[in-house]
Amino acid sequence: MGKNILVAHGGGPTAVINCSLQGVVEAARADRQVDHIYAARFGAEGILKGDLIDLTDVPAAVIAKLGHTPASAIGSCRRKLTDADYPTVLETLRKFNIDCFFYNGGNDSMDTCNKVNELARKENLDLRVIGIPKTMDNDLDITDHCPGFGSAARYAALSAAELALDASGLPIHVVVLELMGRNAGWVTAASAMAARLTDCEVLTYLPEVPVDEEKMLADIEKGFARGRGLLVTVSEGVCGLDGRPLADTGIVDGFGHKIPGGAAQHVTDRIIRKLGLKSRAEKPGLLGRASIPYVSEVDREEAYAVGRYALEAALKGESGYMVAIEARRSPRYGSSLFLAPLDKVANVEKKFPPEWIVDGNRIADEFFDYAMPLMGDGFPEYALLRK
C-alpha cells in the first residue's frame, strides 16, 4: 500500500509559500510510494475539523501556477493549538492514514510540528513529521535564512528605492515608509538599499535598537535640509527608549502576539507637528509579503527546493526535523539543504544583529553581503539626470 501525505500552512503567508507546496506535490507525484496527497484547508483549523483537500488529481497545470500565486492557496490560520487539541490532530492523521505530515510555517508552527512529532512517538503512530520553514520575518534559528525573506527583502529594497526617487525628484515632504517584520528588523534593513540605488537621503530604524525620538527628529530635520529628498524607513515594531512600540494597534493575534503597526504615521505626525515640515506615511503592509512582481527568483527556487527536500526526507524515514538552508556567498552565491532538529528551532527568535545597525539609523555592509544574494538578480540602474 502506498503512502499518504498531508501538507498544512501555519501563520501568515509569504509570496513564495505556495512554491514550497508545489515542491512537495511535484516531488510526491514523481515518487511511486505516494498514494494520496492531502492539504489541510486553512491549516490547523482544517486538521481539527478533518477538512482536507485532496490534491492527488489536481491537474499539473494548476499545480504549476502555485509558483506565481501569492498567499496560501490551501488556506492558513493563526490558531495556536492547545494541549487539548493534539488528540484531535492525531485523530485526523489516523482517519486519513497519513504517513507523512508537513507543516509549513515559522516559529510557532515549528513548535506545533515538534509537539505532533513527540506525541506520535509516544503513541507509537507510524508518522514522519517534517517542518518546512517559511517566514518573511527571517527570524527562524539555525537556517541561514528563511524562504519568503528574500522576496520580502526585495520588495522592501525596490519599493524603498522607488519611493526615494519620488522623494528626491519632488522634495516637498519627508516620506516615511513602514515595513513589516514584527520584532525583527531583517526586512526593514533591506529598505536601506534605497541609499545605494538612488541619490536620496535615507534613514532606517529597526526594532532591535530603541529609538530616541528627539535625536530621530533632529536627524530627520538635518537630512531633509540637505535638499536631496529624505526617505525614512521604519519597522512596524520599532520601539522608543522606554522599550514600548512607538505605535500600538491594540490588536492581539491568534498566537497572543501584539499586532504592530502605525509607526510610520506616528513619525509623520511628529515631523509635521514638531518640525513643521510636510510629511507622508506609506504602509504597504501585507503587500510586502504578497507581491508577485517583486519576488526574488532565488527565493522562489529555494522555497520550491525546501518543499521537495521535506518530501524526500520523510520518505527516507526522517522525522522531527525542519529543513534548513546552508549558504555560501563566495565566490558566488549557492545554497544546500540539511535537517535541523525541530526542538532546536521551535520558539527561538533570531534577531537582527545589533552591530549591523550603525549610529541607530544606517545599515552596515555586512547585512548587504548577507542579504543581497537572497534578494535575487537584476537590481535596476536608474537614470538620474538632475544632479
Place this chain on the structure above:
Amino acid sequence: MGKNILVAHGGGPTAVINCSLQGVVEAARADRQVDHIYAARFGAEGILKGDLIDLTDVPAAVIAKLGHTPASAIGSCRRKLTDADYPTVLETLRKFNIDCFFYNGGNDSMDTCNKVNELARKENLDLRVIGIPKTMDNDLDITDHCPGFGSAARYAALSAAELALDASGLPIHVVVLELMGRNAGWVTAASAMAARLTDCEVLTYLPEVPVDEEKMLADIEKGFARGRGLLVTVSEGVCGLDGRPLADTGIVDGFGHKIPGGAAQHVTDRIIRKLGLKSRAEKPGLLGRASIPYVSEVDREEAYAVGRYALEAALKGESGYMVAIEARRSPRYGSSLFLAPLDKVANVEKKFPPEWIVDGNRIADEFFDYAMPLMGDGFPEYALLRK
C-alpha cells in the same frame, strides 16, 4: 541656426513620466533641426531660477534607462506660478534661446502651459508651446486617458488581487486598501479587478459617490460573514454623506489643494470599534505611482509616444496644444494621437462616471471595458486550491 528645446515636469510624477522625456529627447536627437536639449531642474522652480540641465550630450544608454526609472529624473515641483512669475519664465526662455517648450503635467500644468503660450503670442516671442499629458489620476479632459493611469491602474488591480488572496487565504481580518487619485476614483476603480481575479469578497468606494458609513459597515459585516475573506478598497478622497472627506491630513499642497489620506485607517478603526472585527489598513500611497515592476507596457509605450509626438508637432510649428490620445477598443485595442487646444483642457477635471458605480460599492463592466486594455497584458491566473 538650430532650434533649442526645453522640457519641464510639473506636479506629481507617474511611473512612466520619464518615458515621455525619453520620447522627446530621442525624437529631438533624430531631428537635425534641434541644436540644444534642455530640461528644467525641478520644473517651474528651475525655469524661474534659470537652472536648466543640458541633456544634449547625455549618453544614449543613460537616456534609454529613463524607460525604467520612476519619479522625475529631472525633478519636479508643485509651485503654482502667479502672474508675477510669468515675465521671469519668459526671461529664461529668451536667455537660453528656447524655440520649443514642453510642459509635462496634469490640469494645473496645462494651465501654466496655456498662459506661457498666450504670453509668448502677446510679446511676439517665436516660441512653440506643447503640453504633454501626465497624471495617474486620469482626470484630464478630451484625451481618452492619461499616460500614467494605465500603470497606476495595473498597480491598483494587481495589488488588490494579491491582498485579496492574502485576505481570503487567512480570513482573520477585514483588509482595507487605500489608493491615490485625489477627487477622482479612476485608479481605485481598477482595484475592483480583485473580485474578478480571486475568490475574495471585494467592496470598492470612490470619491464620486458620498458614502453612508452606516450602510458601509453593514455591508462589510455581511461580506466578512460569508467567510471568503473581505477586501475593502477606498479612494484616499472618499467622502461621507456630508460631502466631507472621511479622513483629513490637514495638509495643503503647493497648488492649494488639500492632500487627502487616512481614509483606510479611518474605516479600519470603525470596523474594529463598531463591528468588533479585526481589521488592517494598508496604504501603499506614492508606491502606486512609482512602482516599476507593475508598469503597464501599453502605458509605457503611449507615454513614450506622446513625448515624440509633442516634439514633432512643435517642430512643425504647432503651438498652444496638448497631445491627446484617441483610442479604439474593438476588435482589439489601439490608439492614435492628436492635438487638443490647451485652453480646453486647462483646469478641467474629468470625473469617474457615477453610473459606473453600482450600489455604491461595485464597479460596472463598462469601466473594465474601458480600462483593461490600458492596464496591459498578462493578467495572472492564480491557483486556488481551497475551494
